[in-house]
Amino acid sequence: MIDLHEILDKMNPNQKINYDKILQKMVANWQRNANRPSILLHSCCAPCSTYTLEYLTQYADVTVYYANSNIHPRAEYQRREYVQQKFISDFNQRTGNNVQFIAAPYEPQEYFLAVRGLEKEPEGGQRCRACFSYRLDLVAAKAVELGFDYFGSALTISPHKNSQVVNSVGIEVQNFYNTMYLPSDFKKNNGYRRSVEMCREYDVYRQCYCGCIFAAKAQGIDLSKTRREALAYLKGKDAAKEFADIKFVYQEKENQTLK
Template sequence: MKKLLLHSCCGPCSTQVIDVLKGEYDITIYYYNPNIDSEEEYLLRLSEQKRYCKEVGINVIEDGHFPDEFLSKVKGLEGEVEGGARCSICFKIRLEKTAEKAKELGIDLFGTTLTVSPHKNSQIINAIGKAIAEKTGQEYLEGNYKKQDGYKRSIEFSKKYNLYRQNYCGCIFAKGVKG
């Protein structure tokens, strides 16, 4: 079975994606999300990610919380609308780090759970992932996991496993805006 390093934004979003991919890939979750605004929120989401993955037998790698990295890269874009240039930079930060970690671990394939959200543009995320793959010589697993009621299924899984479901992406600029 081919190994996959799967970036996860949170436990709830990973549920559906893991369910879809677990029969095809040997999945390791990579939890790297410098966009999350507070340490408390970051640790709560990480805890839920680990708890869910333990339930389903998936390993989790976490590389720490570095919000200053995110803030420095989106400086000047604080007023952007949700889904704009700031979000694209955020996707790029996380996917570049995922590709880097995959290479370090000797895993050729990387992907992300980000496309399960109806608030995230799968075409933009996949274009960024493919560009990074081309640059690094790795393979990006393109996906649009919101299809076929994917987001709805992630909500059902979250209820089944009693997972904390946040109501924003984690970014301080999106707080109060769903995404």
């Protein structure tokens, strides 16, 4: 497996990094060495995972980690979690892949602690960076616990997320864990356009705000209405029964995450 630092250390520290090209180099290396690595991929929602999974599953075994305690309200978190699982199940059935799914506990107070003092930051500012760090830290820790080769995020498919920031956070997080970060810029190569197409093909719900209460209020989102709509959508649905086929089954290992 390739450590991202092996590539970055050879680059001019002042140049803007093309993380898509770095990922392509890593993929080419996997193919030359007949490696098919395992990736624990953070995903905030089904739309972000669409093209990302279509691309990565050509070269790696992928498990989606839904770790998004930033999403408010709880019912909206649950709706996005359900839709994420439905997409994975449908994607597997259509493509013959075996993408699996893990959900982190919903702990919104942990998120609020992570962004304390940054509540009034604009969208895309320091609050978002703190949120990325909070979630990618969870993904890295889980990747170590479960023995994945890489951890990464589907966030870079969004045109509303700065891939330079997401990747720099991922690199920082890697330094604290015995695992490797997977660089990406999934919006490149028409990735975002393909994600929109796949949402239509799979009839995937696309939300109108990133998830956090601060961004929702700044956009004037009616969160009471969002909650009602989410609860109505979830009525009669049981993800545990409907999507048992994608649940990641593992044995707990001794968690030694810090280097």
